[in-house]
Amino acid sequence: MAETSTAQQMVDQEMIARIGRRDQSAFGALYDRLSGPLYSLTVKMLGDPAEAQDALQDVFLQIWSRAGTYDPEQSSVFSWAVLLTRSRVIDRLRARGRRLRVVVGSTEDQEHAGATDASTIESAADTAEKNDEPARVRYVLNNLPPEQRETIEMAFFEHLSHHEIAARLGQPLGTVKARIRRGLLKLRERLNNV
Amino acid sequence: MISEEQQDQAALYALGLLGAAEDAAFESELRANAELRDLVRELREAAGDVALTTPSLPPPASLKQRIMGEIAMETKRVVPMPTRQRAAFGWIPWAIAASLAVFCGLLAVDRIRLERQLADTRAVDPLMQTTFFTLAPSAPAPAEAKATVAWQPGRQSGVIRISNLPAPQPGKDYQLWAVDAEHKDPISAGVVRVDKNGVAQIRFKPVEKAAHIKAFAISLEREGGVPKKEGPILLVGTT
Numbered sequence: 001m002a003e004t005s006t007a008q009q010m011v012d013q014e015m016i017a018r019i020g021r022r023d024q025s026a027f028g029a030l031y032d033r034l035s036g037p038l039y040s041l042t043v044k045m046l047g048d049p050a051e052a053q054d055a056l057q058d059v060f061l062q063i064w065s066r067a068g069t070y071d072p073e074q075s076s077v078f079s080w081a082v083l084l085t086r087s088r089v090i091d092r093l094r095a096r097g098r099r100l101r102v103v104v105g106s107t108e109d110q111e112h113a114g115a116t117d118a119s120t121i122e123s124a125a126d127t128a129e130k131n132d133e134p135a136r137v138r139y140v141l142n143n144l145p146p147e148q149r150e151t152i153e154m155a156f157f158e159h160l161s162h163h164e165i166a167a168r169l170g171q172p173l174g175t176v177k178a179r180i181r182r183g184l185l186k187l188r189e190r191l192n193n194v
Numbered sequence: 195m196i197s198e199e200q201q202d203q204a205a206l207y208a209l210g211l212l213g214a215a216e217d218a219a220f221e222s223e224l225r226a227n228a229e230l231r232d233l234v235r236e237l238r239e240a241a242g243d244v245a246l247t248t249p250s251l252p253p254p255a256s257l258k259q260r261i262m263g264e265i266a267m268e269t270k271r272v273v274p275m276p277t278r279q280r281a282a283f284g285w286i287p288w289a290i291a292a293s294l295a296v297f298c299g300l301l302a303v304d305r306i307r308l309e310r311q312l313a314d315t316r317a318v319d320p321l322m323q324t325t326f327f328t329l330a331p332s333a334p335a336p337a338e339a340k341a342t343v344a345w346q347p348g349r350q351s352g353v354i355r356i357s358n359l360p361a362p363q364p365g366k367d368y369q370l371w372a373v374d375a376e377h378k379d380p381i382s383a384g385v386v387r388v389d390k391n392g393v394a395q396i397r398f399k400p401v402e403k404a405a406h407i408k409a410f411a412i413s414l415e416r417e418g419g420v421p422k423k424e425g426p427i428l429l430v431g432t433t
Contacts, residue, residue: 047418050421051385079243155209159211180209185205
């Protein structure tokens with residue numbers, strides 16, 4: 001996995017198993033590991049730190065109550081938690097009839113873009129050596145073809161359907177589907193290779 | 195072999211973009227296709243990685259305390275049975291021991307029954323744990339504005355219903371505050387947004403634990419809310 005090494009995944013799965021047995025110390029440890037990226041995601045999607053904290057509380061209470069349903073065959077603990085978080089945030093936005101407010105600018109400004117595939121992988125590998133996983137993922141995402149990155153970000157952060165993205169970009173539906181699929185597969189491939 | 199169309203569907207499924215009917219159809223396909231399941235797992239990992247591209251923001255330390263506190267409250271405490279001391283004399287009548295064991299067993303069964311009854315009652319009747327607050331307008335809110343808060347201290351959450359409160363001017367938001375006896379300043383319970391008819395019904399949780407709430411209030415603040423109350427109070431009320 002890109003985000004987590006095999007060893008980290010095993011630790012995560014052990015923590016989830018212990019949480020399923022109502023182990024509060026394991027829950028605290030998993031909170032320490034996941035709360036940073038999950039909070040960042042909720043702030044980005046909700047645009048309101050106070051509401052993001054409420055959402056994160058909901059998420060962790062769900063992790064506590066649903067740890068027993070986690071299936072390692074379907075995803076890593078990290079991805080499970082991210083997708084659970086995103087789902088809860090979308091529920092809140094829908095319930096309140098609010099428009100998505102993405103307050104944090106696109107990641108494109110944060111990293112240099114436009115490198116070739118070879119240099120991308122090389123630079124990302126350098127970053128990986130520094131054990132800076134988020135920077136590594138950002139770098140790889142930012143070096144996807146711009147149209148693929150843009151489509152993935154619209155789908156993931158704004159939760160626009162492929163139909164809505166096609167309408168917004170003025171592109172055929174098939175093109176949008178292909179961009180999402182190719183972008184995600186390329187992201188995995190590049191992250192697995194560095 | 196996975197077709198390109200299946201790959202497209204897998205990517206949309208991993209991002210939660212399929213409708214309910216498409217989801218069900220795709221899940222049926224998944225059950226029969228191990229290769230497709232592997233692909234979905236890979237795509238889910240990719241989707242999870244996308245979250246890492248957000249700028250890192252640590253949550254406030256108080257949030258962990260709040261969540262751990264809630265977990266602790268929800269955790270059913272299991273009281274270990276006391277270890278029976280071995281009798282000093284081996285000839286203690288077995289009948290007495292058996293009677294005690296039966297008595298303890300009955301007590302334990304009765305305790306479990308009562309706990310279940312209590313839990314069932316609480317589950318079906320949340321009103322048992324609810325306190326209601328009526329909020330009345332204060333200038334400059336319109337006289338017809340009002341709000342009601344249903345607060346559940348055990349869950350540290352509540353629902354507010356607002357009516358006849360016009361939407362604030364651009365750049366402003368209404369913010370709900372809990373006035374707690376143990377906190378110097380009002381505790382933020384989040385931004386509340388009314389619809390075009392001046393109505394809102396929102397579930398909320400204060401950002402800090404509030405064990406002794408005396409009142410709730412709504413103020414007019416900067417858009418997005420503020421950590422500490424700055425603006426004028428529009429509605430306020432006690433139980």
